[in-house]
Amino acid sequence: MSPWYYLVVLVEAPILLGLAYVGGFWLWVVIGFATLMGMGELYSALIVRGKRPEAAVGYLSALLMLLAAESGSSEMWAELLILTVFVSSAAPLAAQFGRTGEPGRLRDCALTTFGVLYVGLPMSFLLLLCKLDIPLMVTGATDGRLKARLGALLLMMAAVWLSDTAAWGIGKLFGRRPIAPSLSPHKTIEGSLAGGVAAVLATLAVGVGWLGMPCIHGVVLGLLLAVAAQIGDLAESVVKRDMQIKDFGTLLGPHGGMLDTFDGVLFAAPIAWFYLWLFV
Numbered sequence: 098m099s100p101w102y103y104l105v106v107l108v109e110a111p112i113l114l115g116l117a118y119v120g121g122f123w124l125w126v127v128i129g130f131a132t133l134m135g136m137g138e139l140y141s142a143l144i145v146r147g148k149r150p151e152a153a154v155g156y157l158s159a160l161l162m163l164l165a166a167e168s169g170s171s172e173m174w175a176e177l178l179i180l181t182v183f184v185s186s187a188a189p190l191a192a193q194f195g196r197t198g199e200p201g202r203l204r205d206c207a208l209t210t211f212g213v214l215y216v217g218l219p220m221s222f223l224l225l226l227c228k229l230d231i232p233l234m235v236t237g238a239t240d241g242r243l244k245a246r247l248g249a250l251l252l253m254m255a256a257v258w259l260s261d262t263a264a265w266g267i268g269k270l271f272g273r274r275p276i277a278p279s280l281s282p283h284k285t286i287e288g289s290l291a292g293g294v295a296a297v298l299a300t301l302a303v304g305v306g307w308l309g310m311p312c313i314h315g316v317v318l319g320l321l322l323a324v325a326a327q328i329g330d331l332a333e334s335v336v337k338r339d340m341q342i343k344d345f346g347t348l349l350g351p352h353g354g355m356l357d358t359f360d361g362v363l364f365a366a367p368i369a370w371f372y373l374w375l376f377v
Contacts, residue, residue, distance in 0.1 A: 159217030
C-alpha cells in the first residue's frame with residue numbers, strides 16, 4: 098500500500114461524506130460515476146481478453162439499481178432492487194438475440210450480469226447507508242442531520258480503511274504466515290488479525306462513542322466488516338489473477354483503478370447495512 102493510497106482517501110473521503118450529507122441528485126451522480134468507472138474497468142479488461150460483455154446494458158442496469166436505492170421509499174426499495182436484479186439478468190440475455198451462431202453468447206451474458214452484481218449492487222448500499230439514522234434506531238430519537246446522514250456510512254468507511262491500513266502495516270512489519278499464498282502472498286494472518294482489531298476500534302469509536310450504539314454491536318460489526326473487507330480484497334485478487342492483470346487501471350495513479358480502491362467496500366457496505374438494519 099503506497100502513500101498514494103492515503104492521498105486518494107484524503108481526497109475522496111471528504112467529497113463522499115460532503116455529498117452524503119447533502120444527499121439527493123449529486124450524491125447519486127458521484128456514486129453512479131464511481132460505479133460506471135469500476136464496471137468499465139472490469140468490462141474493458143474482459144474485452145481485451147476476447148470477451149464481449151454487453152457493457153451498455155450493464156451500465157443501464159447498474160444506474161437503475163442506484164436509482165432504486167436513492168429514490169425508493171423504505172417500503173419499496175427492496176422490491177425495486179429485486180426488479181433491477183432481474184433486469185440485469187434478463188436484459189443481457191435479450192441482447193444476445195442478434196448474435197445467432199456466434200460462440201460465447203451465454204458467457205458474455207453471464208459476464209455482463211456479473212459486472213452489475215459485483216460492482217453495481219454493492220455500490221447501491223452506499224446510498225442505502227446514508228438513509229440509516231443509527232441514533233434514531235437505537236434510542237427512538239434522532240440526533241441531528243449529521244449523524245443521520247453520515248453516521249452509518251462513516252462507520253463502515255472508517256472500519257474498512259483502518260482495517261486495510263493495519264493489515265498492510267502489521268503484515269509488512271511482522272507478517273510471517275501468508276493467508277492465501279497462491280493468491281496474494283503478501284497478505285498475512287498477522288496482518289489480518291491486526292486489521293480485525295483496527296476495525297473494532299473504529300466501530301467502537303464511531304459507532305459506540307459517537308452514534309450511541311451498544312458496545313457489543315461495535316465489537317461484532319467491527320469484526321464482520323474486517324472479514325468482509327479482506328474477503329473483498331482477496332475476491333478482487335481472484336478476478337485479477339484470472340485475467341492476468343496487476344491493477345484494473347491507472348485512474349488513481351500508482352494505487353490502480355476505481356476497483357482497486359473500492360474492493361473492500363464492495364463487500365463491507367452490504368454487510369454493514371444488513372447488520373445495522375437487522376440487529377441495531
